[in-house]
Amino acid sequence: MKNARIALLPLLAVLALAGCATDKTRYGDARAVETVTNTFGSTDLQMIAESMTRSMLQAPVIISGNLPIVTVQEVKNRTSEYIDTRAITDSIRAELQKGGKVRFAVDAAAMSQQVEELKRQQGEYYAKETAAEKGQMMGAQYRMEGNVTSIVKQVKDTRDVYYKFNLQLWNIRNGLLEWSDEKEIRKTTTKG
Numbered sequence: 001m002k003n004a005r006i007a008l009l010p011l012l013a014v015l016a017l018a019g020c021a022t023d024k025t026r027y028g029d030a031r032a033v034e035t036v037t038n039t040f041g042s043t044d045l046q047m048i049a050e051s052m053t054r055s056m057l058q059a060p061v062i063i064s065g066n067l068p069i070v071t072v073q074e075v076k077n078r079t080s081e082y083i084d085t086r087a088i089t090d091s092i093r094a095e096l097q098k099g100g101k102v103r104f105a106v107d108a109a110a111m112s113q114q115v116e117e118l119k120r121q122q123g124e125y126y127a128k129e130t131a132a133e134k135g136q137m138m139g140a141q142y143r144m145e146g147n148v149t150s151i152v153k154q155v156k157d158t159r160d161v162y163y164k165f166n167l168q169l170w171n172i173r174n175g176l177l178e179w180s181d182e183k184e185i186r187k188t189t190t191k192g
Contacts, residue, residue, distance in 0.1 A: 030042070031046065037189070038160075038161045038189040039081055040081060040083045040150075040163065045091060046091070047183065047185065048088055048092075048165045048183050048185075049088060049091035049095055050095070051183040052165070052167050053092055053095035055179075055181040056092075056096065056102075057099055059169065059178060059179035060178075061169065061171075061178045062102060062179075067101065067102065067103050068102060068103070068142050069103045069105050069139070069140045070140055070142045070144050070169070071104070071107050071142070071144070071172075072089050072143075073107065073144065074086065074089070074108075074109065075088055075147060075165075076146070076148070077147075077148055079149060080152065083148055086109075088148070088165070089146075104140075105137070105138055105140035106137065114137070118134055122134065140172060141171070141172060142169050142171060143170045144169050144170075146165065146166050146168060147165075147166055148163060148164070148165045148166075149163070149164050150162060150164075157191040157192055158189070158191075159188070159189050159190075160188045161187045161188075162184070162185070162186050163186075164182055164183070165182060166181075167180065167181060167182070
């Protein structure tokens with residue numbers, strides 16, 4: 001029994017030291033190419049947002065200088081993996097907003113919060129002359145929507161993922177497609 005205890009001491013020492021190991025965290029460049037896996041990542045999101053923003057800013061409806069009002073619909077994820085499509089449209093909206101050539105109306109996802117705030121300001125705690133009035137919201141002239149799809153192929157140790165992101169800008173009044181573009185990304189990983 002004593003020999004068994006002595007034999008276990010090195011194993012216990014290794015386990016104790018392993019438990020004391022600490023992870024090291026460091027900051028990296030958020031714009032650096034991320035190649036940890038071939039699933040959808042930050043580099044893909046940034047490439048899509050930059051490409052779509054550049055393209056949309058060249059659309060005739062945008063360069064006309066009339067400051068069109070756009071509402072953003074949810075981008076549909078038609079891939080087999082989880083992709084935060086809201087993050088993509090938020091990035092595109094932020095870049096377009098910085099350009100100062102597009103205005104955004106409240107979208108469907110934020111409408112309940114907008115209505116709640118209007119109701120709150122109509123309450124007894126706000127001065128009527130400074131409270132936002134019901135019926136004053138601006139309707140959007142254009143609707144931005146899109147989808148992301150993927151094709152995944154795997155042969156032995158090689159996995160290929162193809163993504164296609166499509167975005168459109170629709171005229172709400174007449175239903176005409178005013179602008180459309182797509183961005184393709186291919187990522188291949190080979191084990192070994």
